[in-house]
Amino acid sequence: MLKGSCLCGDIQFETAAEPQGPSMCHCSQCRKQAGGIWASAHVDDNDLTISGPVTWYAASPLAKRGSCARCGSYLFWKGNDEDTISFALGAVDGDTGIKVAKHIFVASKGDYYDIADGVPQEEE
Ligand SMILES: [Zn+2]
Ligand SMILES: [Zn+2]
Structure with missing residues (x-):
């Protein structure tokens, strides 16, 4: 079981699933939102339990980004499709x-x- 939270604690999340595709994202949107590289992994929607007031921001038509309005932690990325x-x-x-x-x-x-x-790098 992995458990996490934003900096202020208003938002909590947990999953019992095996996280997939752990990566470090160097894109311009993550740079702006996270202040630098954003490290993440993903699970099926149904396998992540989130509590608290996530603020979703659609930085592009392709995806939305979830953060805490109070402390600013950038916690979630969700592709629309x-x-x-x-x-x-x-x-x-x-x-x-x-x-x-x-x-x-x-x-x-x-x-x-x-x-x-030494970890593999993808241009995009
Ligand atoms: Zn917070
Ligand atoms: Zn990114």
């Missing part, structure tokens, strides 16, 4: 037991760091 939801690994309490499998949107990454962990 997908039956899965991504949650922020950084918001999980304690060890996750997860290792990131890929870097995505590397073409959009900032110039102030290098990726040197």
Whole structure:
């Protein structure tokens, strides 16, 4: 069981499912919203229990992004045509037991760091 929350605690989430596709996203939207790289993994919609007032923002027609209106934590990413939801690994309490499998949107990454962990990189 993984449990997490936003910084202020208003929003809690948990899943008993095995998270899939853990990644580090370097895209411009994650950079803006998270202040940098956003690490996440996804589970089926029905496998993530969320409590609390999530504020959803549609940054594009393709997906919406869930955050806490009070403390600003960026917690969730949900593709409109997908039956899965991504949650922020950084918001999980304690060890996750997860290792990131890929870097995505590397073409959009900032110039102030290098990726040197040997994990596969995707341009988009
Ligand atoms: Zn909060
Ligand atoms: Zn992103």
